[in-house]
Amino acid sequence: MIRWAAPLALLLACLGPGTLHAQDAAMSRAFELERQGNYAGAAAAYRTVLAARPASAAALLGLERVLLPLDRPTDILPQVRAALAAAPADPPVYGVALRAWAAADEPDSMRAVAERWAAKVPGDEAPFREWGAAALARRDRAGAVAAYRRGREELHRPDALAAELAQVAVADGDYRGALGEWLAAVRSLPGYRGIAVSTLAQAPDSLRPDLLTQLGHERDFTAIQLEANLRTRWGDPLGGLRRLESALPAEGPAATEALHDFLAQLRTAPGRDARAAQGRALELIAGRSAPSEQARFRLEAARAYTQAGDRNAAHRMLVGIADDRSAPASVSAGASSTLVQVLIGEGKLDDAVRRLAEHQAAMPADEYAGLRRRLVLGYIGAGNLSRAESVLGADSTVDGLALGGRIRLYQGDLAGAVQRFEAAGPFAGDRDEATERTALLALLQPIETDTLPELGAALLRLARGDTAAAIAGLDRVAATLPPAHGAAEIRLLAGRLAGAAARPADAERLLRAAAVPGAPGPAPAAELALADLLLQQKRPADAVAQLEHLILTYPGSALVPQARRRLDEARGAVPRT
């Protein structure tokens, strides 16, 4: 024997590398054929490799891959049998075997393979997980559940394969069962919480109260966290936070971690309640953080509270940060900026001016200019035009010019307003502001007089939210102007406002007065607005007549396609959108 050993080693040394090289080349060729989409060729190449090396997991998996698009998944069975004989402890071989028997619709063989595999790896979930997955691949959910339950029994662990059972339960619409399984899975492995929340969140509305009740009976923190997250997903972020807060550990990293996890859920949740919950969660984190980090979390909380409209809470968070010389500069400047916004929102404009002046040096120039413009808008909103003008000062940016135009307009200086609006151009402010400015220019341009204080006063009332007074003022101003020189445009605006303010009779009167042949510019728009109003009032016959009049009287108007669309809707010719 010993005499044979040296020549055999020599033979292996001579032949081995060459043979291995040939097999590597065969694998490369198989991969390349697969990449090219030549699945039949690839299958033959993989089979060649497997003939030499029956236990090659890469070749076996490759063969499995290419047989799928050929719709011949069961053709792999001879290679699977050979691989199981050659490598009876190799997990990938068992996985392929399970899938092959599943494709062959042989549940008994699947069970036999899984049992054989489980015997090789006692205590391991993998054989049962793969068995269930293979059953699921052939849409046999009952078979999958049986495999998972069998695994749970064999492993003597009530939480074994809980995540898999939970997902099958969700697919079956059994959300109560899914909740129990997910709880077990998350308790065992907290990393499952994300997927548990996202799948349970899909539960129908009618089941949600029951699921929350089921969670309410649980006492452990995992269940409470899950409940908080689900409440947030289901539109009750404040309820979710209350539940979480009630169970938070007094101190320690677990509480902070739970709050951060909850915050991550809130970031994508829309609405004021979500922002308020975000503010409260950040406030709680700030209370549990090191002093060096507290200011940052309090500032973020203040911003969230501001977005939620809770100025008192925002103010409470900001007190001290802006003046705290130990806080980082960026945090201090951010706090000042937020505080100014809060003060503007509270109507404490003079305080806001003082704060802004104090912190001007620490603020970026753009941020300072933006806050100053918000202050100008605040003074306009308060009706204090002279103070607005003085705060704006000699701001010659396009945004400043646009604001200056508004102040002139509200003062009744139409020529000054038009000049500034034109100078501001179409790029000042956001898209809505630019559109509104263009509409104002269209309103002002037909008016021949340079000053019209009554119009400015009416528009200022509108800017301050007093729509009723604005409509009355606009109506009075229109009565003093000829139809073709501003009256029709002003009545069109007043009519639209009256429609939006649920005063249909006034709206109809004003829009009819605007739709006069003497003002061919605004008349089609007035007729279209009138038709919309009539449709809202469930008067489709009147609306149809109005739309027909518009189309036939102003066939060249850009509004004709829109009028035809409304006509189709009024007649029921197209679905309403």
Place this chain on the structure above:
Amino acid sequence: MRRREFLARSGAGLLTLSPALSRLRPRSTAAWLLVPMDDAQTDHLKAYGLAFRLLERGGRGEWFLNYRNGSFLLPSDGATARDAALNGVATEPLDDAQVVRIRGDIQGGNMDAVPLEKAPKVAVYAPPNAAPWDDAVTMVLNYAGIRFEKVWDPEVLGTKLRTYDWLHLHHEDFTGQYSKFFLNYAGAPWLVDMVDRNRAMARQLRYPSVPAEKRAVAVAIAEYVERGGFLFAMCTATETLDLALAADGVDIAAAYADGTPMDPDASSRMRWNEALAFQNAQLELSPTIPVYSDIDGHQVNSPERRQPLGSFTLFNFSAKIDPVATMLVQNHRQVIPDFYGLTTSFTRSRLKPSVTVLADEPGAPWVKYIHGEHGQGTWTFFGGHDPEDPQHQIGDVPTDLSLHPHSPGYRLILNNVLFPAAKKKELKT
């Protein structure tokens, strides 16, 4: 109507009667309106409504087959001009001399002028609770402004159907198996409602089961065609109508529909001589597969057999020899993207020899659009559900035809609606 008004109206009507009478009308610069149906048209679908409403008002027009893709010649009266303006339909004013020139062109080419005389009375077969936006024909009739009425089983099995010139069927399952959705969509509210409604109707009409009642409806529809009615069917109504007609004494319904399983030898026992269009089809025996037979070439609801969508091509016919077929294929596009339906297409080998194929997919074993005669009437089958929603799924948002005013697929439907308005000639097809 007052005598003076009557005389004025009838005089105006006479003037529009025919080109020959146009000599009697005072010369004006725009005696006629040409409704072009080529790419100059701004709304192809509403153009049909324009012509239809003219006929409803008692006016007359002409359909210029193959002239500018099937344009219409209408009198340039105030009502028609107003209607065109309101609906955004492009028209071109013509004087008599221009019309004469066009007639010369028509005479010299593969074209013809067909008088349009009377607005057909249109019925759409649909259950009372049918959604208005789930049937291509209902949608396009609404969009074009063509008046129609809904009928269902009581009207078909009674006498009312006889009062209509044109009947449309869409996705009704005349085998009485609820489109074979019964098992796969069990519990869905719309299906529960459909089943309840059909069972109640079968009981009310004293039939032992829904399949028995639906077969009686199919037979009544075939008799309506035989008496001279115009039938247009789309989607699964095409295939199931013929299956129901041929299933004379054969149980082709699954047990869930009539309490007894389908006859396993049903395919060999069908009486295809009683069907309108198809013969020798093999029926699908599984109640869980929403497929009826191999009449449909695409088998959209059977993942293993489903065929991909291609395009179908309209055939050209001789306008002067085959005016009916020519009318049915008037279009501004010859090649049209295909669209799925529960029945998408018709396997060529399952067509009866007498069937006229109007459109097919070149090289494919199926055709898309077919026509034939039955007794005194005619039928036209168009595969697919919605020409502008090729992958239509249950619950899809409704198609808004104002976004598809030039849809060539929907034009084919409207050709069918206007076809009965054409003055009958000796048909050679």
